[in-house]
Amino acid sequence: MRQVGGAVSEAVVAALVAVVVGAVGLKAFSTVHWPAFNASNVTRALTTVGQVGTIAAVVVAALLVRARRSPWLAKLLAWAGISGFVTVSLGMPLAATKLYLLGISVDQEFRTEYLTRFTDSPALHDMTYADLPPYYPAGWFWVGGRVAHLLGMPGWEAFKPYAIVSIAVAAVLAHVLWSKLVRADYAIAVTLVTTVVLVAFGSPEAYSAVLNILFPPVAVLAWGALYRPERFGIGGPLLRRPGQDPSATTESAGGWAAALGTGLFLGLASIFYTLYFFDAVFTVCLMALVAWIALLRHRHRADPAPGALALVWPILLRLIVIGAVAGSIALLSWGPYLAKALTAHSSGGSAALHYLPETGSRLAFPMADFDHPLLAILCLAGTVWLIYRAADSRRAQGLGIAVVAIYLWSLLSMTVTAGGMTLLSFRLEPLLQVLLAAAGVFGLAEGARGVYRAFGEPARFRVAAVVVAVLGVVAFAQDIPAVLTAEIDTAYTDTDGNGQRADKRSPSAVSYYRDIDAALLAATGKPRDHTVVLTADTSFLSIYPYYGFQALTVHYANPLSEFAARAAEIKRWSTSKSPAELHDALAHSPWRAPDAFLFRRSGDSYTLRLAEDVYPNDPNVRRYTVTFPASLFDDPRFHTTEVGPFALVVVQP
Template sequence: MTDQQKPDEPTGERPTGEQATGEQATGERAPRARAAGAAAMRGATVPALLTWLVMTPVAMLLPSLVDQDPFTPRGAVLPVAAGGVLLAAALAVAAARPRRWRVPLRTEPLTGVAAGLLAAWVVLALRSTLHGTPFGFAGLLGDEGRMSAMVTRYSATAVPTDGIVAGVPSEYPPLFPWVVGRASALLDLHAWQVLGDAQTLTVSGAVLLAFLLWTRLVPAPAALAIAAASLVAFGDPRKAHEVVALAVFTPWVPATFGRPPRGRLHWLPAGILGGLVVATYLGFMLWGAAGILVLAWLAWRAADDRRRYLAYLAKVVVVAAVTASWYLVPYGWTLLSEGGQMVSDQFPAPAITSNPFPFLAATPLGLLQLTGLAGAIWYRRTTWWATPLLCLIGGAYLYRAVAAARYVFTDHTGLFYHTARMITVLLAIAGVLTIVHAGPGLVRRFATRDTVPHGITAAALAALVGWSAFSYWREWTPPPPGTDIAEVTDTHRYAVLAHAEPRPNGKRTRFAPAEPRIRWFPVNRVEDAVTDALGRDAAPRTLSYDERLFAYLPWPGYIAVDRTAAASTSHWDDRHDALAALAKIQDPDAFAKASANTRFGGIDVFVLHTNPPAWTWGDLRFSPSQFSPSHFTVRSLPKNTVVAIRNRP
């Protein structure tokens, strides 16, 4: 029982039956409760994993076998049809022998199968939307293009580095793009073609992980409800790494710092999970830091052996730091030794002025979240889960308030608007747990008959899962042909952009809509020109007016195009100043010498946009006369693109 909650340590929850712990529990009943909980967890875990492993390949292949245009009703409805059949089958199994499923140890396997099917269904829903395109949601625009650049970078190196400015330690947590990039190299596939499927599988895996981790804390049906509600609260496939990080983070906090009835996680897996969350998406740790500190302090005050609890926390922190050290050490050392220029949080995102209170929305999800907020406050002294969730929610709101005040005076947001993702999921989870805790008593109190009909729990769970799945499908399915993209929600627009992005050779994807037409960037022509001049294995440091170059090719970049998406370690403002000074040098010989020896290294290839009489990069203007044939090989390419390649010595 090392580093776990002791049998006689109070949990703050009113004990019932075999889950009794604390002063009302004997020394034998608490271990028995943990043993029963472990058995139930195993009973749900194995079926969930096996079902997911078997059904996920089927879900990946089914859209190709059906081969329907996802913009048409026949193509769009495939996940709904499959989901309806699975839901009906699950209810039929539950109804066939109702007495069999009244015993928890028999309920767990069926619930595990349902969780595995839900996770696999997510693959079907997202894969159906992406059928006919090699790109992920949003194509290569914005953050999706930069994520593709990171994946492409890691297909060529295992060192954590920036996706565009190679050689600069990664500021963005690199675990997800690193895994995808290394996998693409192992499979000998283009990284940009792998990203969409990787994000699909990651969101699916997040649903499964949420179920598996919450099963350790609550009964399997409640864990399934949490996984389903979390999916509809935040399941953005463009941010698949955030989805999976949050799926792990939310149960990890109460299981590590709280006082769950079945005992805390052992310090080793707790530390590993914490480190993986940091390396996947650091934001949740930052936004939840205040809440975690308060929760740890409350648990320390209530602990019978405070020194032991502090030792446990120290071990967790050390293991987490070691697990994430491959990312944190290079990044931290660079900031300490060279400093940084934080500009990425100066992006004027529309979400800055968005509603910070999602629980006030007049939607089913908003009602669930409002229930969760009320329940967490009401049950904060009588249940083990309410206080941890309140701490995290309060910590996120505190971060948002402080960062918003800082933004007013400094123009730095600290990305406070992203806390909405965490708050939305936490409130939805609290809503599920409130219903689970209060539901039986309310039914008994207001029932019009002496006995509550068996199967009401299964029916309620099926309704929640069905609503979550349908809502998610509707959110990420492309609209019908001819729909004005300006009139649809962001999620529908991202689905359209996945098909609107032209291929590297300029051809449109199979089901590309008439509108919008994304401007083609002739990356193949750029690559051919550089290969002809420098050889097939060339990887020149490149200045490109379009970041899509780095989404396709693992070439080291000189600077990112978008200032407010650049890493602080890349010193974007300083690099831009160096480029501005370079653009002013009109003598061809002096320009060639200076561009080969800037403060941040030489530039081997210029990929510029022709805007007669100048060639432009962002707000800077270069003159064609600066690129003398004695120093550069110049090629004019389609789409007003010109490439200037430094001649070999």
């Protein structure tokens, strides 16, 4: 209990440090009028300076640990340096825009809409549809929405600082967890390197990034909970190396604290990101199977030798505890949806699994990624280390099983395409990169130690090794803006909720949203979250918390929304013969009908550009246009306002 209490206390302090560092850093960046990142190299240069400074703080922390001096100062420096690295690497390139990576485009559009929903209200609710509970896990977005509400910021504007600070907090929490599993200097090194890799490849999807950085230490933790041969007096290669102190690999309290920690992580994953949750569950179950097979293999070493059932029962008991903890947390987000699904009509499953890009049709091999040679070297070292130490290192076993689980998941994902779906394995590639990067740190550290001994332990070798390692980290880190070029450019070219583009060029039609919002409020006389709007310009719902009648695509739609039937109903409305017939059809809609339509004008007609699922094609979406004659709304029962290229039609009661 003392160990758990100490870890929790450290985690709280570390998180507070990360929040302060992130908030202060982002506030400082926002006080200066910077040039757009895609039009100047000024912010790129300052990003590099900030990265070098934060990495230097982390190096000093590691040196203090090695010297066994000022342990709390070392921790504070490590936390400040790691969180500062995240802040400067993402915050400085985005300093001249209010938008996060990818702006409010494509996937980031519905994510912003979700956060805006919870900025408006803490109630668990679908991001788009009125009267439906959420299908997509709400955890990360709910916290972000509540933070935005507390700060008095609109959701779209709070997205960037919240995303950056949340990744910074997750990174320092990963350090706290690593520090309970490995040597303090190793914990600093592996956290820094995995954070650098994560920011480069996983940061655009912030709500998965916070799980990604925690996944490697949790994999080691979960393996420690499930594989405990000492319980049966079994030693052997899968437990320790010859001559190693048995206590060095034996967690206290019989592994129950590790089981509890694993359950908490799975629960967090369940309310943050469904894919990572299922991959984590798959990984833990694979670990349980491997642990049982390993115990069966070595049970002859125990006296008396336990039976197969005696060996499996402790593993199952821990799995039950892990599942109970995770399930209890999962119900916080999934409970309302499951309750509704028992009585409501579903559209037949989620189309979110109907997506197979080219990257999802092949296995990912980061160790052969020649576009990023430093990453390839690191992951190759990790691969070699995982294989070499698979028999005698719990770290290698835990990380290795997690890596194998991703490859098995990828093969399974490709296999089930024959059945008309996928398991979205391509979205696990950033996780694979971080896992192999973590293994690479341990591999390079042990390799350097072996070379050091082979050369007769020369005095300056350690200094040279540290310098080379730090230079490698800096070289990789300063390339992060180049890796994220497309994502950063979109943040500058998208029009934000204030109707401005950060690159100072002419804004898109989004600049009219503010006038549309004012017209809607005036025409309806109702709060935004009491109004349902049918529009194809769904980024309007990302900026203002109106409900939508139809989602951007079926892949982001709640399965309970009956997306295809709604699309057919919209098409039927467009063929109405008169305003009276249309008004009557709206009054008898199977779902809550739109209170307003937001169209694009096209001559004497109003149009909606909608989407349908065409999986297994890639792209998996086909756009089509539904046209409403303007004469359908030439009636006192409809109030029409033209705003720029838009036609806003408010349905009168």
